Each structure stands twice: as structure tokens, then as C-alpha cells.
Amino acid sequence: MFVIDFVMQEYRDLVICNNCLWAASLLKDSASVNFQLCPTCGKGDLEIIPVADYESYKMSIDNKRGIEIEFVKDK
Secondary structure, eight states: EEEEEEOOOOEEEEEEEEOOOOOOEOOOGGOOOOSSOTTTTTOEEEEEEEEEEEEEEEEEETTTTTTEEEEEEEE
């Protein structure tokens, strides 16, 4: 299992490929980047999930269970 904890206090989005589960954080300075195809599998099945200020997420990827994302509002 692969786990990512990500907390940032600036604009960012979570980009996920629904085909191969590639994921990236789209940060404030790269917000002008327009993802149309996954850089790993080349498919256009990308989903962009906004992450609010002072919100963190934990992403777990498991070969059997797939991808699990937990969003938590920081105090």
C-alpha cells in the first residue's frame, strides 16, 4: 500500500486518472496547466478534485481495494 499525506495552505487541486490511478497535486503556480490526457497511460479519463484552504487529504492506493481518499479540515 502507498500512502500520501498532503497539507498546504495555498490553492491546489488533486488530479486523478480514473483509468490507471495516476495522481498529482496541481499547485497554485501550475494552475494554468490544462490536463487533458494522463501523462502515464495517455487516456483522457482525468478527474480534478478541488481541495479547500486548510484542508488536508490522505490518499491510500492498494492493488486490491483501489484508491481511497480521506479529506480532513485542519483546525
